[in-house]
Amino acid sequence: MNKEINEKIIQVCDDKIAKKGDNVGLSFYAFFKNKNDNPKLLMQVATWWIETHQLDHFEKAVKIKQMILDSK
Structure with a gap:
C-alpha cells in the first residue's frame, strides 16, 4: 500500500x-x-486486510496501527 493510505x-x-x-x-x-x-x-x-493478513471483519485499531508501522 502507498504511503498516503498508510498515513490515513x-x-x-x-x-x-x-x-x-x-x-x-x-x-x-x-x-x-x-x-x-x-x-x-x-x-x-481490502486485499491487504482479507487475503494477505486474513484478518476478521473487525480488528483492534491498535493491532492494525502496529501492523502498518511494522511494515515500514
Missing part, C-alpha cells in the same frame, strides 16, 4: 483509540468515505 490508516486508528480507548475495533471501511470515490484503493486495502 494510522490517523484513523489514532482517532478511534483516542475517542474509544485501546479496545476499539474497526473494519477496513473505516478508512474510506461513505461514497466510494477510489475503488482501486479500496480493493488494495
Whole structure:
C-alpha cells in the first residue's frame, strides 16, 4: 500500500483509540468515505486486510496501527 493510505490508516486508528480507548475495533471501511470515490484503493486495502493478513471483519485499531508501522 502507498504511503498516503498508510498515513490515513494510522490517523484513523489514532482517532478511534483516542475517542474509544485501546479496545476499539474497526473494519477496513473505516478508512474510506461513505461514497466510494477510489475503488482501486479500496480493493488494495481490502486485499491487504482479507487475503494477505486474513484478518476478521473487525480488528483492534491498535493491532492494525502496529501492523502498518511494522511494515515500514
